Amino acid sequence: MGYELKTKETDNSVIEFIETVESPKKREDAYRLLEIFTETTGYEAKMWGPSIIGFGSYHYKYPTGHEGDFMLVGFSPRKAKISLYFATGDSKREELLQKFGKHTTGKACVYINKVADIDVEVLKDLISQSVTFLQEMYPSQ
Template identity: 85%
Template sequence: MYELKTKETDHSVIEFIESVDHPKKREDAYKLLDIFTETTGYEAKMWGPSIIGFGSYHYKYASGHEGDAPLVGFSPRKAKISLYFATGDTKREELLEKFGKHTSGKACVYINKVADIDEDVLKELIAQSIQFLRETYPDGE
């Protein structure tokens, strides 16, 4: 049976942030930690070795695959900072148009630094993502 790699762990979020090599990226990680904590109302938890997640939901696909994931999160990776929001909601694309300098993949939005983005739009993206996931997976928490 398929086993999820990204699970909630008991590792320290602060220790993880302190292990980030680049001082500016570490500073941005603390700023994001504050923004995500304040906006979600959830305590930050480590998911796998490098994702800082907030809240959680349980998903089940038509294929039968199911698991748990953070509602939103971020990871200060070497190249860029990855932000994790729900996909599939049309409002996400509208918000990203006002977000600032970023690139996006299927599930991630990538930024170089917090100074490149609009923090108010970030808060909207966080709130919209949580609302979308709660409506999509109502049995999630």
């Protein structure tokens, strides 16, 4: 049996999902991020799994033979913090994060408390950089 990636693109409504975000402040931030990510990527927002809003997608194939599709970039307005998803293998990411503002990094995500804590221009650079990096690394067939 092959490995199944839990996070898949769904047809659920992004707006309906944002409307379920309890905190009005976080909901406002989610709409702001929706705007920034849509504008910067040129892609329509799609739900990935139950709680991630993703933009674009790419097909990856690992040397192990495992392959699948995943979003290029995305975000998730979670209860505690907002998770931002960018490409992880990119060397420019660290450089940009130094100018990004208040954040913490996890294995695959960058966490922020609110959009007001970060530099939106740097966010746009992080988004563009991730998209370029992934499209070069995994060119569409």
